[in-house]
Amino acid sequence: MSKKKQDYDEFIEKFKPKKTTDDCYTPPPVYEAVLDWARKHLDIGDRPVVRPFYPGGDFEHFDYPDNCVVIDNPPFSIFSKICNWYVERGIPFLLFAPAMSSIKQNVTYIGVSCTITYENGANVNTAFVTNMMGDIICTTAPDLHESVKKANDDNLKQSKKAIRKLSFPDCVLRATTLQTMSRAGVDFCIKREQGCVVGQACESKKGEFGNSILLSDTATAKKLAAEKLAAEKLAAERLTLTEKSKAIIAQLNEAHAKSSYPSYVRLFSPY
Ligand SMILES: C[S@@+](CC[C@H](N)C(=O)[O-])C[C@H]1O[C@@H](n2cnc3c(N)ncnc32)[C@H](O)[C@@H]1O
Incomplete structure (x- = not known):
């Protein structure tokens, strides 16, 4: 492959939508549902809520305001490292988490059975992990399940409505x-x-x-x-005749062919 072609392919590749979990951007209504739940169930009060995970971000050098709470969807590929980093520094967090691989000793795993459809179209079985629930190692959250599911379903319906339907000319x-x-x-x-x-x-x-x-x-x-x-x-589902129906039609055809009327009369006769 020529160098020019390779550069071009790499350039095009950058614009292709990525489907890895690290590139799963959260639909705003889903994030709002999680934030609402957190405000009801975790001790947030009027503390600033921050989202340190974004393209080109560096969560280790993010400017965390005093007394803040992190509520965000992090890159799953470095999920453990992120949890440990926050736990070690005592920074409170509620994070979107890979549902099957985020049970850990030093945090609370919130199992919710939510398949979230992220902005890149990827459906990811998502759980949540927090260090704001004291000594609870794991919990369910039926109301979080309900509200995230509803937000996700509503968001999908909205996105489908937003798709333009175009009718192109025949040619x-x-x-x-x-x-x-x-x-x-x-x-x-x-x-x-x-x-x-x-x-x-x-x-x-x-x-x-x-x-x-x-x-x-x-x-x-x-x-x-x-x-x-x-x-x-x-x-439509195309139905096929029964053997009996086929036999009846064959008889009708035969009877009609043998009829004594001339062919032009037979052609237009209802009998
Ligand atoms: C799963 S996406 C979620 C983005 C956004 N937080 C959301 O909820 O839609 C994770 C983001 O974290 C970014 N990221 C990757 N490594 C990071 C790091 N070390 N510090 C901060 N952000 C990072 C990725 O580029 C990606 O944009």
């Missing part, structure tokens, strides 16, 4: 259309001479996500036919 082929056709079991392809890939096919200030293929008239007709077929196949 524009989109990746989703090909996916739908495949799902429907429809064979379809377009030769290179019949299609041209473009970044933006239509007038739109917000732009389009991903490239489109502009189609010639012949290819457009082929696409429309395949789309129709796919829609039919996906529309």
Whole structure:
């Protein structure tokens, strides 16, 4: 691979959404639900609440205000190190935690069974860990489970509503259309001479996500036919006749064929 191509690939890689747990950004309604719970159940009062974990952050050199409480979602890859660092310094915290690997002797594990859908789309089984519950080594929190689940569900519904639905002209082929056709079991392809890939096919200030293929008239007709077929196949469960029904139809056809009427009468006869 040439150096130029390698640099370009590395540049593009930076913009790809990351799905590791370290890159799981918390939807604000979920964070608010956790903060509300903490205010009700932990001794926070009017102490400042801080969030030292962000891109390029350095929690060990963060400027912690006096008497503050850390409530944040940290990078899970260094979770133990973070807990120990706060415990050693007596800095109170409530942290989002990996559900299956954060039970520890010196903190309280709060098991809640919450699969949180983070901003990068990753679904992560999340628990919480705190050093603000004294000598309790582990606890459940049904109300935290309820409120985080509700906030997560509401947030997902909102995000789905926010997705723009676009309808493209017939001569524009989109990746989703090909996916739908495949799902429907429809064979379809377009030769290179019949299609041209473009970044933006239509007038739109917000732009389009991903490239489109502009189609010639012949290819457009082929696409429309395949789309129709796919829609039919996906529309409903296709029922098949019973053997008895097939036999009845065969008898009807046979009787009709043997009928004494001339063929043009048979064709239009209801009998
Ligand atoms: C799981 S994300 C959560 C971000 C944010 N706190 C939230 O709740 O949406 C963890 C963040 O911590 C950052 N991070 C990684 N190492 C860190 C460190 N040593 N100190 C502070 N932040 C760090 C990561 O870059 C990432 O942005």
